[in-house]
Amino acid sequence: MPQGAENRLTTWEDSMGTPDDVVPLTRVMALHALAYCERLFYLEEVEEIRLANDRVYEGRRVHLQDISEGIETLTYEMESERWGIRGKVDAVRYRDGSLVAYEHKKGKSNRRAAWPSDRLQVIAYCALLEEATGKTILEGRIRYHADNVTVRVPFDDAARQELRAAVARAAELRQHIERPPVTSDVRLCRHCALAPVCLPEEDRLAVITADAPESEAEPADAKVRRLFPERDERRILHITEPGTRVERAAEELVVEIPGRVPVRFPGRDVGAVVLHGAVQITTQAIHYCAANDVAIHWLTGGGNVVGSFRGGTPGVQRRHRQYAALSDPDFCLALARRLAMAKVENQIRYILRATRPMLTEAGRDPALEQHLTQMRHALAQISRAVGPDEIRGYEGSAGQAYFAAFASLIRTSPSEPGSPAGFEFVGRNRRPPRDRVNALLSFFYALVYKDCLAALIAVGLEPSFGFLHTPRSAAHPLALDLMELFRVPLADMPVVASINRKQWDATEDFVVTPHKVWLSLEGKRKAIALYEERKQESWQHPVLRYSLSYQRAIELEARLLEKEWTGAPGLFARMRLR
Numbered sequence: 001m002p003q004g005a006e007n008r009l010t011t012w013e014d015s016m017g018t019p020d021d022v023v024p025l026t027r028v029m030a031l032h033a034l035a036y037c038e039r040l041f042y043l044e045e046v047e048e049i050r051l052a053n054d055r056v057y058e059g060r061r062v063h064l065q066d067i068s069e070g071i072e073t074l075t076y077e078m079e080s081e082r083w084g085i086r087g088k089v090d091a092v093r094y095r096d097g098s099l100v101a102y103e104h105k106k107g108k109s110n111r112r113a114a115w116p117s118d119r120l121q122v123i124a125y126c127a128l129l130e131e132a133t134g135k136t137i138l139e140g141r142i143r144y145h146a147d148n149v150t151v152r153v154p155f156d157d158a159a160r161q162e163l164r165a166a167v168a169r170a171a172e173l174r175q176h177i178e179r180p181p182v183t184s185d186v187r188l189c190r191h192c193a194l195a196p197v198c199l200p201e202e203d204r205l206a207v208i209t210a211d212a213p214e215s216e217a218e219p220a221d222a223k224v225r226r227l228f229p230e231r232d233e234r235r236i237l238h239i240t241e242p243g244t245r246v247e248r249a250a251e252e253l254v255v256e257i258p259g260r261v262p263v264r265f266p267g268r269d270v271g272a273v274v275l276h277g278a279v280q281i282t283t284q285a286i287h288y289c290a291a292n293d294v295a296i297h298w299l300t301g302g303g304n305v306v307g308s309f310r311g312g313t314p315g316v317q318r319r320h321r322q323y324a325a326l327s328d329p330d331f332c333l334a335l336a337r338r339l340a341m342a343k344v345e346n347q348i349r350y351i352l353r354a355t356r357p358m359l360t361e362a363g364r365d366p367a368l369e370q371h372l373t374q375m376r377h378a379l380a381q382i383s384r385a386v387g388p389d390e391i392r393g394y395e396g397s398a399g400q401a402y403f404a405a406f407a408s409l410i411r412t413s414p415s416e417p418g419s420p421a422g423f424e425f426v427g428r429n430r431r432p433p434r435d436r437v438n439a440l441l442s443f444f445y446a447l448v449y450k451d452c453l454a455a456l457i458a459v460g461l462e463p464s465f466g467f468l469h470t471p472r473s474a475a476h477p478l479a480l481d482l483m484e485l486f487r488v489p490l491a492d493m494p495v496v497a498s499i500n501r502k503q504w505d506a507t508e509d510f511v512v513t514p515h516k517v518w519l520s521l522e523g524k525r526k527a528i529a530l531y532e533e534r535k536q537e538s539w540q541h542p543v544l545r546y547s548l549s550y551q552r553a554i555e556l557e558a559r560l561l562e563k564e565w566t567g568a569p570g571l572f573a574r575m576r577l578r
Contacts, residue, residue, distance in 0.1 A: 025079055026170045028087025028124040031163075034170055035117035036188060038180040042173055043194050047317055047460070051193045078128040084167050089125045099133060101125040101140040109144040114151045118142050123163050126155040177320050179566055195227035199559055202228075202544065206568035228556055231536065231549040234271030238528045239279045240521060242301075246273060246281040248288045270294050272454065276524065277301030295454045302432075302518050303443040305450050305475075308457060315460025318562065322461055325565030329388075332467040335564060335572070336388055339468055340395040342573040343484040344379045347402045348372065349577040350488050354409045354496065371405035374398070388468070403428040409496045410437065422506030423499050432516040437499065439510060439517045440527065444491035445483070447531050451551070452486065453479040455558040485557055485575060490550055494534045503530075543574045 027045065034041035043049045079086035091102040103122045109115075114122070122140035130137040142151045153159070173180065182200040183189065189200040237255070239246060245256045253270055255263045267288060272295040275281060281296065289296055290311030298306040325331055351372060355364060364372075378398035385391045407425045425437040433439040456463045456478055466477030468484070498504065509523030519527060535551040548556065553575070560572040 024174075025081070025084055025086040026167060028085055028121055028128070031085065031124055031166050031170065032117045032121040034166055034173075035120040037183045037185075037192065038169075038173065039182060039198060040192060040194055041170065042176070042179050043197060045170070046174055046176075047179075047315060048312075049194065049197055049460075051197065078132045080128055080131045082131065083124075083127050083163065084171070085124055085128065085163075087124060087128060089129060092129060098138055099129060099135060101129050101137065103140065103142045105142060105144050106146060107144060108146040109142075109149040109151055112147075112149050112151070114142050114153055119153055120162065120166055122153050123155060123159045126153075127160070127163055130155070177317055179317075181567065189227060192227075196229055197559070199228060199556075199563065202560065202563065202571055203568040205544065206563065206570050228546075228548065229552060230538070230547060231552055232271055234269055235265070236272045236274060236532060237265065237270055238274045238276065238532075240276040240524050240528070242278040244279040246275070246279070246285050248282065248284040253285060253288070253294075267292055267294065272297065274299065274450070276303075295457070297450050297454065299446065299450070303446040303524070305446055305453065308450065308453050310454065310457045312460075318460040319462050321565055322465060322562070326465055326467050331565070333386075333388060333391075336391050336468040337382060337385060339481060339484055339573045340382045340391050341379060342575065343487070344375060344382065344395065344398045344402075346485075346488045346577050347398065348375050348379070350493065351375075351402070351405050351409070353577070358408070365408065368405055368408050371401040374401035375405075392468070399428075406492070406496075409500075411500050423504070432518070434515065434517060436504070436506060436510050436512075436517055437495070439519055440495045440499075440504075441491060443519055443524070443527050444495055444531060445487065447528070448483045448486050448490050449475065449479055451535075451554050452482040452558075455555040456482065458555060459558045459562055461558065461562060482554070482558060482561065485573060486550070486554060489539070489577065490531070490534055494530050498530055541574075542576050542578075543571060 030041055030045040033044050077088045089101050090104050093100050093102060101122060103118065103125065105118060119142075122142055126137045126140045137155050139155055140153045142153065143149075144151070182198065182203045186200075189195050189198070192198070192200075237246075237253070239255060241257050243258045247254045247256060248267075249264070251267050252264045253267055253273070255265070257263075273281065273285075273289065274297045276299045278301065286296065286309070288294070290309070293311065295308060295310045297308045300306060351368075355368060358364070375398045378394040378401070381394045382391055382398075385394060404427070407427075410423060410425050423436050425435065428441070429435070429438050430442050433442045453463055453476060456476075461478060463476035463479045464471065466479075466481045469475075469477040469480040471477050503526065504510075504523070509520055509526060511518050511520050536549050538547045538549055539553060540547045541553070541556075557572060557575065563569065564572050
């Protein structure tokens, strides 16, 4: 948290009403999470972030099995105002003339004893069962299926006090804006479904990198265990054909293209739907996407992002923390400096890499070397800048030199055999683009912006509240900030490579008018395919030292950005091209 930001944080009572308004009943499974890790409880129950991993799905399968032991098996869904909890008991059975609450677990016992979180869970079920039936409950039981062990948990005075303390702690955590710290028990993180959100290993790494210079991308002893998924296996559906309609049929998304057989996609395999131009999506399909974490993006026919949607919770606590942090000018200045330096360094590295084959005995072309000198000078000035306008000015100066050097990357010389005709580049222009190269760059940048916006929404940050870009257009400043890290690897590099490989047809893939050039329908399809293919390429983070796809890297950087004001700063914008 930046210095002074705590003074701008309102309390939870101030922002959401006093505790006397409505005190929600705590889910028993939330108490289970509390005993496992307080940070997990906060993420799930307070911020309402819930993900399911393989262990969760397997646990659900076990709960659905018909266990034939006992005379009678019942399932109760109960709540108690007195205890302040609610939950659903797996099974209730009669044993020795008394009711016993049962909980089934897929895994192994704790050396024939109950794990603390499982113990608290079954104690809560005993309390609910006792109040619901009016009968004294003496014990609960936990069946661990992996080692076939049943553990008895007495429901005595000590157990009741344990439950009261847990409910009180849960109520206390609800009042906090800040997340609890990462647990010190590394073993818990390795099996946690919310590790990709919490990023505990990255939190621990921040201690190592805290004292490292901003320009040092690879501090010693920095490798961490990767808990963040390497790639998202779900597919991105880009709908480009005018008149196409996206509908829902049970658990499937159906794409109906006029005059063709409808194409069906299992909803669980879809991560996002991108609607380009005059296409439609039904309310039922939107409802399904909202309920199943499927993002929807609307783009104009020309590739401009109109808006994005993703279901889920609004992330009030996350935005409180964001507003408090980004209201600090000094904090924003430090972030802006680091981000601008990352962008310019990546541009320099790309120019150096791409022009290496052009080296002669005399060195690089003098004009190209001059552009690189200008970029290095701007980079040095950014590192010493004392204000945001100064940073933006030098970043813009570096950008001008970069695009002046950019022309040398495209092999368009008439004397060069196989040179792609019609792809001359004389400088960056946009709104509208006036040549084919700029049309490609603008379209790719729009796709990068769309994915950065989606990542911020997924993380729960407010895209319109940034630290480098100012709100001068309809584009969200924080999304523009984030995309600065990905312009070179996800747009500039694939555009130049595809032109030099002669993958574009100057006539069929573009619509050319005297004042504007844009991609044709076939050109869009090619661009989308190239972009999505590039996103799936693996890349190793220079600080975290684990590999992941560029698609996942976007969300990772968004989460590392949030960590800048949640107690683990220093990892955002450390990514560099090799």
